[in-house]
Amino acid sequence: MGESLGDVGEFGLIERVTEPLRQGPDVLLGPGDDAAVVRMPDGRVVATTDLLVEGRHFRFDWSTPYDVGRKAAAQSMADIAAMGGWCTALLVGLAAPASLPVAVAEGLMAGFAAEAASIDASVVGGDVVAADCVLLAVTALGDLEGREPVPRCAAFAGDVLVVVGTLGGSAAGLAALRAGRPDLDVVAAHRVPCPPYGAGPALAACRANALIDVSDGLSGDLGHLVTPDIGFEVDVAALPRHPGLAAAAAALGADPLDWVLGGGEDHALVAALPPDAVEEAREACAEWPFAVVGRVVDREGIVWVGAADVPASFDHFGGTS
Amino acid sequence: MGESLGDVGEFGLIERVTEPLRQGPDVLLGPGDDAAVVRMPDGRVVATTDLLVEGRHFRFDWSTPYDVGRKAAAQSMADIAAMGGWCTALLVGLAAPASLPVAVAEGLMAGFAAEAASIDASVVGGDVVAADCVLLAVTALGDLEGREPVPRCAAFAGDVLVVVGTLGGSAAGLAALRAGRPDLDVVAAHRVPCPPYGAGPALAACRANALIDVSDGLSGDLGHLVTPDIGFEVDVAALPRHPGLAAAAAALGADPLDWVLGGGEDHALVAALPPDAVEEAREACAEWPFAVVGRVVDREGIVWVGAADVPASFDHFGGTS
Numbered sequence: 001m002g003e004s005l006g007d008v009g010e011f012g013l014i015e016r017v018t019e020p021l022r023q024g025p026d027v028l029l030g031p032g033d034d035a036a037v038v039r040m041p042d043g044r045v046v047a048t049t050d051l052l053v054e055g056r057h058f059r060f061d062w063s064t065p066y067d068v069g070r071k072a073a074a075q076s077m078a079d080i081a082a083m084g085g086w087c088t089a090l091l092v093g094l095a096a097p098a099s100l101p102v103a104v105a106e107g108l109m110a111g112f113a114a115e116a117a118s119i120d121a122s123v124v125g126g127d128v129v130a131a132d133c134v135l136l137a138v139t140a141l142g143d144l145e146g147r148e149p150v151p152r153c154a155a156f157a158g159d160v161l162v163v164v165g166t167l168g169g170s171a172a173g174l175a176a177l178r179a180g181r182p183d184l185d186v187v188a189a190h191r192v193p194c195p196p197y198g199a200g201p202a203l204a205a206c207r208a209n210a211l212i213d214v215s216d217g218l219s220g221d222l223g224h225l226v227t228p229d230i231g232f233e234v235d236v237a238a239l240p241r242h243p244g245l246a247a248a249a250a251a252l253g254a255d256p257l258d259w260v261l262g263g264g265e266d267h268a269l270v271a272a273l274p275p276d277a278v279e280e281a282r283e284a285c286a287e288w289p290f291a292v293v294g295r296v297v298d299r300e301g302i303v304w305v306g307a308a309d310v311p312a313s314f315d316h317f318g319g320t321s
Numbered sequence: 322m323g324e325s326l327g328d329v330g331e332f333g334l335i336e337r338v339t340e341p342l343r344q345g346p347d348v349l350l351g352p353g354d355d356a357a358v359v360r361m362p363d364g365r366v367v368a369t370t371d372l373l374v375e376g377r378h379f380r381f382d383w384s385t386p387y388d389v390g391r392k393a394a395a396q397s398m399a400d401i402a403a404m405g406g407w408c409t410a411l412l413v414g415l416a417a418p419a420s421l422p423v424a425v426a427e428g429l430m431a432g433f434a435a436e437a438a439s440i441d442a443s444v445v446g447g448d449v450v451a452a453d454c455v456l457l458a459v460t461a462l463g464d465l466e467g468r469e470p471v472p473r474c475a476a477f478a479g480d481v482l483v484v485v486g487t488l489g490g491s492a493a494g495l496a497a498l499r500a501g502r503p504d505l506d507v508v509a510a511h512r513v514p515c516p517p518y519g520a521g522p523a524l525a526a527c528r529a530n531a532l533i534d535v536s537d538g539l540s541g542d543l544g545h546l547v548t549p550d551i552g553f554e555v556d557v558a559a560l561p562r563h564p565g566l567a568a569a570a571a572a573l574g575a576d577p578l579d580w581v582l583g584g585g586e587d588h589a590l591v592a593a594l595p596p597d598a599v600e601e602a603r604e605a606c607a608e609w610p611f612a613v614v615g616r617v618v619d620r621e622g623i624v625w626v627g628a629a630d631v632p633a634s635f636d637h638f639g640g641t642s
Contacts, residue, residue, distance in 0.1 A: 028365060028470070029404075029470055029472065032473075033404065033470075033472050033473050034369065034400040034401075034403035034404055034473070034532075034533060034534060035367045035368055035369035035400045035401055035403070035404045035406070035461075035463070036367070036368050036369065037365055037366070037367050037368075037404065037465070037470045038365065038366050038368060039364065039365055040361045040364055040365055040366045041364055042364075043360065043361055043362055043363075043364055044349060044358055044359065044360055044361055045358070045359050045361045045366045045462060046356045046357070046358050047356055047357050047358075047359060047410070047412060047445065047446060047460070047462060048355060048356035048357065048412070048446055049412040049413070049414050049446060049447060049448055049458065049460055050414070050448050051414040051415075051416050051448050051449075051450045051452075051456075051458055052450075053416060053450055053451070053452040055453075056450065056451060056452065057450070079355040079356045080355075080356055082355035082356070083350075083354065083355055083356045083358065085356070089368070091368060091369070091370040091460060092370070093370050093371070093372040093458050094372075095372050095374060095454075095456055124368065125368060125369055125370060126370060127370055127371050127372050128372075129372045129373075129374055129377065129378070130374070130377060131372075131374040131377065131454050131456060132376075132453065132454050133416075133452050133453050133454045133456075135372075135416055135452060135454075135456060135458075137370065137372055137414050137456075137458030139368070139370055139412060139460040140356075141366060141368060141462075142356070144358070149349070149350055149354075149356075149358045151350065151354050152353075152354050152355070211355075212355060213355060
């Protein structure tokens with residue numbers, strides 16, 4: 001099994017996982033001191049934190065440590081994009097038993113750093129502690145480049161609802177793994193999401209009034225954008241499906257719509273745009289799937305045009321939401 | 322036992338713990354969106370993250386949830402001070418079983434928010450997930466007010482070594498709890514540290530060349546400041562002891578020096594100052610205990626003048642450090 005965390009100790013592990021890290025030009029002080037110092041040229045910082053727990057958010061028999069690390073970073077980096085920001089720096093805490101192989105911790109951190117590096121973000125700090133569970137605590141920091149942050153609840157009736165990225169892939173991949181079908185294409189989407197990071201700033205620059213990433217499922221997450229004054233009409237047939245969904249649904253005998261409406265963790269971005277900004281946004285987001293999926297109306301609630309039954313969103317404690 | 326997290330659910334819990342939070346003027350967007358936005362007028366952010374695990378960093382039979390929350394915030398806020406920064410915002414992740422009473426989670430968050438509020442910092446975001454362990458993941462963000470960050474390894478031979486705050490209280494309190502003596506005064510120091518937050522920026526303004534907070538024990542933490550070119554001579558008799566140490570040592574039959582040199586979690590600040598800055602620093606830190614404890618020398622290593630045997634520092638995985 002090779003060395004464990006207990007063999008190399010806290011400081012030995014920190015040295016091994018921080019040594020390969022490359023720090024970008026915005027990092028004034030990286031790992032190794034009491035805290036990191038990162039340039040925030042805008043005079044503001046966008047900040048978000050997320051926890052991922054083994055057995056609930058990931059399983060090492062279904063994903064490599066590297067893929068888990070990438071997914072952990074992606075989840076928080078997508079939250080920065082969903083404010084219209086660019087993620088520039090991440091911090092990561094790892095809780096694990098002393099028996100965890102060092103290779104697993106190194107794989108987690110290598111994947112985490114690779115996902116960060118995919119958009120030139122730096123891993124600037126972290127913590128490691130012993131615990132009975134394996135858990136990653138991720139904080140992402142980002143820059144707004146002088147723009148206003150795009151909140152959840154500022155859509156206007158008449159706005160056009162667009163989705164950048166695809167839906168349902170992660171949920172379908174999870175279903176495939178549960179059914180013992182790791183050969184299906186959608187499994188890759190579950191292991192490592194591909195959030196359209198750059199679309200966040202692009203949509204903000206195109207005057208998006210509201211912006212969110214789909215982390216718990218479209219039906220639930222879109223509900224977070226509803227206010228007493230506005231709601232949504234969504235054309236279910238227009239929702240952009242992950243390309244592997246049809247094959248997965250056929251193989252598993254499932255209804256792909258459940259994955260499209262209820263599946264989270266793909267981190268597609270959903271924006272409410274003024275009608276005259278849609279074509280500009282489509283061009284700015286040309287490198288990702290872009291779909292007009294509905295409109296904002298002046299009635300509270302969501303009308304799913306073309307769907308009979310919409311699944312509820314995911315609740316981490318199993319309560320009502 | 323009252324309601325559990327499973328009863329109220331993830332979103333119910335988030336609503337309860339975020340509702341009482343007060344946001345300071347630097348918070349442009351607080352909890353409830355994909356990410357928070359905080360003003361960083363300096364154009365830089367100081368950032369640090371820490372994990373605390375039940376059974377390892379705290380025990381609910383020894384500390385109230387409120388005290389655990391305060392301690393969790395204090396640990397990261399002290400790291401910001403140790404860079405010479407002011408903590409302005411915190412994020413917190415809570416992992417807990419669905420069976421955890423809501424009152425415990427509310428107590429944790431109330432203590433966390435109270436500690437933040439003690440220096441006008443805001444709790445701007447967080448996450449809650451189900452897990453088999455109880456764990457807090459804390460990220461603190463801070464502002465340097467235009468000063469340079471004070472690193473660990475930039476002391477000069479000839480600098481004077483000072484300690485702001487006291488040492489050994491937390492370790493003595495832990496020993497008292499282990500010995501079944503929760504009546505001893507030092508127990509309060511273990512439950513909630515009182516880091517001299519404002520002394521960090523004050524020491525930075527007084528031209529501190531190196532700065533660190535004592536989180537794992539002076540003997541280990543001071544070792545982090547040693548370089549091949551410089552070391553320390555420490556006058557052990559001059560080290561500022563927590564006022565309850567003598568009574569605790571008498572009651573427990575222990576050597577208080579073990580707590581002073583090896584005990585962490587008090588978060589006293591240790592600084593290397595140019596000799597001509599010491600009196601100015603003493604005045605700037607007048608509201609906290611301030612002691613000149615030694616000097617920086619041009620030889621690698623630490624000489625503990627007046628101590629025969631110096632305990633090693635704490636390693637989270639029990640490895641060598």
